[in-house]
Amino acid sequence: MTYRIGKSFTFDAAHCLPSLPPDHKCSRLHGHTYTVEVVLSAVYLTPPGFVTDFAELRPLKQYVDSALDHQHLNKVLDSEPTSENLARHIADWFRENVEPSIPARLELVRISETPSSWAEYVVPQS
Numbered sequence: 499m500t501y502r503i504g505k506s507f508t509f510d511a512a513h514c515l516p517s518l519p520p521d522h523k524c525s526r527l528h529g530h531t532y533t534v535e536v537v538l539s540a541v542y543l544t545p546p547g548f549v550t551d552f553a554e555l556r557p558l559k560q561y562v563d564s565a566l567d568h569q570h571l572n573k574v575l576d577s578e579p580t581s582e583n584l585a586r587h588i589a590d591w592f593r594e595n596v597e598p599s600i601p602a603r604l605e606l607v608r609i610s611e612t613p614s615s616w617a618e619y620v621v622p623q624s
């Protein structure tokens with residue numbers, strides 16, 4: 499049996515995908531209101547019955563606000579800022595900076611650029 503929780507954050511940012519053909523609309527600079535959703539799991543609950551306290555995820559919100567909100571994502575990521583690469587970037591940051599101090603593991607990060615599309619990075623089982 500595994501328990502899961504999720505939390506979402508939003509931020510606004512600009513990006514372009516320069517390796518797309520020049521006539522592709524996403525090769526030009528444009529912006530999105532992004533949604534970041536993280537899903538965490540635990541086999542055992544910690545008192546009073548949490549996978550982890552949602553408040554423990556505050557550092558991720560601070561990272562999103564300081565590093566991603568109102569930024570040009572091509573200047574933030576080493577790779578082209580697709581939703582897939584952004585999901586991996588956030589998962590890597592979370593696993594390095596938050597996961598070691600909480601009783602839960604990161605399952606996945608989901609990114610939505612628009613209400614009708616999303617991409618996920620699913621963390622491999624260790």
Ligand SMILES: Nc1nc2c(c(=O)[nH]1)N=C([C@H](O)[C@H](O)COP(=O)(O)OP(=O)(O)OP(=O)(O)O)CN2
Pocket residue numbers: 524528579580581582611612614615617
């Ligand atoms: N697999 C991916 N495909 C695309 C990505 C991506 O990150 N991963 N990104 C883009 C562009 O960033 C684009 O801005 C978003 O694409 P799209 O969903 O086509 O956006 P629209 O709002 O224009 O959607 P419509 O439903 O066509 O109005 C492209 N592809």
Ligand SMILES: [Zn+2]
Pocket residue numbers: 513524528529530611
């Ligand atoms: Zn885009």
